[in-house]
Amino acid sequence: MTKELQTLIEQYRSTWERIVRETGNVDEVNQFFHLPCIFLGADGTASLFNNAEDISTFHRPRLELFQKNGVKNPKAKDFKIVSLGKHSALVSVTWEQCREDDSIAMAWHHSYNAVKTDAGWRILLSTFEADA
Numbered sequence: 001m002t003k004e005l006q007t008l009i010e011q012y013r014s015t016w017e018r019i020v021r022e023t024g025n026v027d028e029v030n031q032f033f034h035l036p037c038i039f040l041g042a043d044g045t046a047s048l049f050n051n052a053e054d055i056s057t058f059h060r061p062r063l064e065l066f067q068k069n070g071v072k073n074p075k076a077k078d079f080k081i082v083s084l085g086k087h088s089a090l091v092s093v094t095w096e097q098c099r100e101d102d103s104i105a106m107a108w109h110h111s112y113n114a115v116k117t118d119a120g121w122r123i124l125l126s127t128f129e130a131d132a
Contacts, residue, residue, distance in 0.1 A: 005081050005091050005114060008032065008121045016074045020066050026059040027052065034115055034122035042128045066097055069105035073098040078109075087116040 012032045019028055030052040039047045039058060049055050066074075078094040092111040096104050113125035 001083060001089060002081050004121055005089055006079055008114065008123075009076050009079065009091060009093055009112075012123075013074050013076045017072075019063060020071050020074065024063065026063050027056050029059060030055045032123055033126075034117065034124045037123060038125045040125065040127045066105075069097070070099040071097040071105050072100045073102060084113075089114050089121075 012029065015028050015032070019026060033049070033055055035052070036048055036050045037055070039049065041047070047054075047058065049058065075096040075098055076093045077096060078092075080092040082090040084090060090111060091114055092109065094107065094109050096107045099105050109129045111127045111129065112123045113127075114121045115124045
């Protein structure tokens with residue numbers, strides 16, 4: 001389970017890197033999310049996304065913020081994984097959004113509730129922490 005979840009986050013990270021460096025297409029991250037899924041903001045606001053377009057709509061302003069700040073190298077660090085049973089886990093990670101010179105443009109801690117589906121592990125709940 002641990003290796004599979006680390007792979008999920010690494011693939012998510014590398015997809016974001018491709019998006020900020022090459023494609024600009026936030027639709028590419030939709031594959032990592034269960035539908036429906038919930039995003040919980042640092043202010044406690046919960047958003048339910050029922051389809052892929054909802055997820056893309058959420059991520060477009062984030063991409064614009066990354067581009068504005070010169071982000072080219074997203075990094076995921078400090079993985080912590082807690083099993084919540086055979087088909088569920090809590091994954092926490094520190095994200096560092098780095099510029100080309102590896103200076104940190106922004107960083108935050110994030111947690112994900114992941115669920116194992118027939119298609120593999122998917123993010124069911126994405127929680128932005130208060131200092132995110």
